[in-house]
Amino acid sequence: MKFCTIPFAVAVALTAITVHAQEQQTPAAPATADAARDALAKKEGEGDQSALLKQTLTAVDKQYTLIRRNQVAVTYDLNYAYVGEETIVTDIANGSATLFNIQNNNSHTVTNTFSADYGVRDNLTANVTLPLLSRYADTATRSGMSNSLGDIGIGARWQPFEARRDQPGLTLTGTVRLPTGRSPYKIIAGTGEATGAGVGAATVGVNVNKIVDPVALFGSLNYTMYTPAKDLWQVNGSRILTRVQPGSSFGFGMGFAYALSYGISTTVSFQEAISAGAKLRFADGLEAKTHLQTSGVINFGLGYRVSPKTTLNFSVGIGVTPDSPNLMLGMNMPLSF
Numbered sequence: 001m002k003f004c005t006i007p008f009a010v011a012v013a014l015t016a017i018t019v020h021a022q023e024q025q026t027p028a029a030p031a032t033a034d035a036a037r038d039a040l041a042k043k044e045g046e047g048d049q050s051a052l053l054k055q056t057l058t059a060v061d062k063q064y065t066l067i068r069r070n071q072v073a074v075t076y077d078l079n080y081a082y083v084g085e086e087t088i089v090t091d092i093a094n095g096s097a098t099l100f101n102i103q104n105n106n107s108h109t110v111t112n113t114f115s116a117d118y119g120v121r122d123n124l125t126a127n128v129t130l131p132l133l134s135r136y137a138d139t140a141t142r143s144g145m146s147n148s149l150g151d152i153g154i155g156a157r158w159q160p161f162e163a164r165r166d167q168p169g170l171t172l173t174g175t176v177r178l179p180t181g182r183s184p185y186k187i188i189a190g191t192g193e194a195t196g197a198g199v200g201a202a203t204v205g206v207n208v209n210k211i212v213d214p215v216a217l218f219g220s221l222n223y224t225m226y227t228p229a230k231d232l233w234q235v236n237g238s239r240i241l242t243r244v245q246p247g248s249s250f251g252f253g254m255g256f257a258y259a260l261s262y263g264i265s266t267t268v269s270f271q272e273a274i275s276a277g278a279k280l281r282f283a284d285g286l287e288a289k290t291h292l293q294t295s296g297v298i299n300f301g302l303g304y305r306v307s308p309k310t311t312l313n314f315s316v317g318i319g320v321t322p323d324s325p326n327l328m329l330g331m332n333m334p335l336s337f
Contacts, residue, residue, distance in 0.1 A: 066119065066122070066123060066124070066125045066157055066159055066171070067117055067118075067119040067125055068119050068122055069119045069120070069121050069122050070118075070119055071118075071119045072116065072117070072118050072119075072336075073116070073117040073334065073336065074114070074115070074116050074117075074334070074335040074336055075114075075115050075117075075332060075333065075334050075335060076112070076113070076114055076115075076332070076333055076334075076335055077111070077112075077113040077114075077115070077330065077331070077332050078110075078111070078112055078113075078330065078331045079110070079111045079113070079328065079329065079330045079331075080108070080109070080110050080111075080327075080328065080329040080330075081107075081108075081109045081111075081325045081327070081328045082106070082107070082108055082109075082325060082326050082327045082328075083105075083106070083107040083109075083325050083326055084105070084106045084107075084326050105137075105138075105139045106137070106138045106139075107135065107136070107137045107138075107193075108135070108136045108137075109133060109134070109135045109136075110133070110134045110135075111131050111132070111133050111134075111150065112131070112132045112133075113129055113130065113131045113132075113150075114129070114130045114132075114335075115127060115128065115129040115130070116128050120156075123158060123159040123160070123162075124156065124157070124158050124159075125156065125157045125158075126154075126155070126156050127153075127154075127155050127156070127157070128152070128153070128154055128155075129152065129153040129154075129155075130149075130152055131149070131150030131151065131152075131153075131181075132147075132148075132149060132150065133146075133147070133148060133149075133150045133181065133195040134146070134147045135193040135194075135195060136193070137193050144192055144193060145192075145193070146182065146192040146193040146194075146195055147195075148181060148182050148195040148196075149180055149181060149195065150180070150181040150195050150196055151177045151178060151179060151180055151181045151196040151197055152177070152178045152180045153175055153176070153177045153178070154175070154176050154178070155173065155174055155175035155176065155203075156173070156174050156175075157171050157172070157173050158171070158172045158173075159171050159172075160172065165211070167210075168208050168209065168210040169208065169209045169210070169211075170206070170207075170208055171206070171207045171208075171209075172204075172205070172206055172207075173203075173204065173205045173206070173207060173222070174202075174203070174204050174205075175202070175203045176200070176201070176202050176203075177197070177200060177201040177202075177203070178200060179196055179197060179198055179199055179200050179227075180196060181194070181195040181196020181197070181198075182194050182195045182196055183196060183197075183198030183199075183229065184196075184197075184198050185198045185229050185232050185234055185241065185244055186198070186232065186234065187234075197226075197246075198229050198244075199226045199227050199228065199229050199244070199246055200226070200227040201224055201225065201226045201227070202224070202225050203222055203223070203224040203225075204222065204223055205220055205221060205222030205223070205251075206220065206221050206222075207219070207220040208220070213259070214258060214259040214260075215256055215257070215258050215259075216256060216257040216258075217255075217256050218254070218255060218256070218257070218269075219252070219253065219254040219255075220251075220252065220253045220254075221250075221251070221252050222250070222251045222252075223248065223249075223250055223251075224248060224249045224250075224251070225248045226245075226246040226247075226248065228243060228244065228245040228246075229243065229244040229245075229246075230243055231243075232244065233283075236282070239282040239283065239284060239286065240282060240283040240284075241280060241281075241282055241283075242281055242282060242283050243280070243281035244278055244279070244280055244281075245278060245279040246275075246278045247275055247276025247277050247278055247279075247290075247292075248275075248276055249273050249274060249275035249276065250273070250274050251271065251272065251273040251274070252271075252272060253269060253270060253271040253272070254269065254270055255267060255268050255269025255270060255299070256268060256269075257301075257303075262305070263304065263305040264302070264303065264304060264305070265302075265303040265305075265311075266300075266301065266302055266303070267299070267300070267301035267302075267303070267315075268298075268299070268300055268301075269298075269299045269301075270296070270297070270298050270299070271296070271297050271299065272294065272295065272296040272297075272321075273294070273295045273296075274292070274293075274294050275292070275293045275294075275295070276292060277289045277290040277291055277292055277293075278290045293323040294321050294323055295319070295321055295323045295324040296319070296320045296321040296324055297317045297318065297319055297320065297324050297325070297328065298317065298318050298320055299315055299316070299317045299328075300315065300316045300317075301313055301314065301315040301316075302314045302315075310334055311334075312331070312332070312333050313330075313331070313332040313333075314330070314331050314332075315328075315329070315330040315331075315332075316328070316329055316330075317329075317330070
């Protein structure tokens with residue numbers, strides 16, 4: 001409900017009109033239900049909850065809604081991730097373990113991502129992402145910071161069926177990630193931190209969302225395959241690493257967005273990725289395989305609609321498995337207002 005203050009001149013005019021009406025003894029028109037509905041109805045320009053939820057889904061995940069044909073959307077994402085762990089260094093002698101010390105390993109990563117989406121068709125959107133990373137690591141043996149380009153991504157989103165309000169929306173996705181960042185397999189110890197995965201990757205997925213005002217439900221499934229890192233010559237302890245074949249990974253996610261008002265929405269989601277062990281090959285012929293890894297993160301988001309076409313999104317992610325980042329902070333904003 002909105003309250004306003006009436007200027008003095010207007011108040012005087014309204015008083016005169018009221019006295020004149022009483023002198024004429026003209027009965028006032030009775031209030032009707034239609035008039036009440038018109039007074040309480042959403043005014044033009046206030047926005048719509050469905051539109052807000054769609055914008056929130058697009059900004060948070062950039063997979064659930066598409067843009068129109070020949071339109072271009074440019075967005076900026078700022079993300080921070082912290083990983084902290086304690087490593088217990090022990091020595092095994094005569095069948096017993098002796099504790100030496102506990103090492104703290106910390107990593108801080110700030111990622112600036114610029115992404116551009118282009119509407120090839122009304123149901124097909126192509127996109128390119130350009131990440132710029134700043135990573136600082138502090139361990140018992142070294143500490144340092146690196147600033148470099150990350151892994152560039154090229155992808156597309158396709159909606160095979162027309163979106164309808166009373167039916168779930170289905171989106172198929174495909175992304176190719178190029179190993180343009182600093183590879184962790186080619187860095188000499190003490191020369192900096194990796195800003196990329198060191199291998200190429202291809203991801204296919206499917207996303208489903210259903211809007212039931214004022215709530216939107218969404219879920220996703222994806223599968224990722226990696227190319228091997230060949231022709232390496234990295235000293236790893238007493239051996240030299242020559243080849244790495246990362247294991248494929250399977251991921252899923254689910255959550256909901258809730259519109260608190262025409263300008264504020266919240267999101268809660270859970271994402272998990274299960275990665276098979278990587279195969280390592282060394283120069284002396286030894287081959288080894290790492291263990292299966294599981295990464296799970298709970299995300300809390302807030303969307304603030306600053307205009308009918310612009311929504312700012314903020315998120316906080318908390319890792320719930322040992323293989324996950326401890327804390328993640330994110331902000332998403334469109335560059336074209």
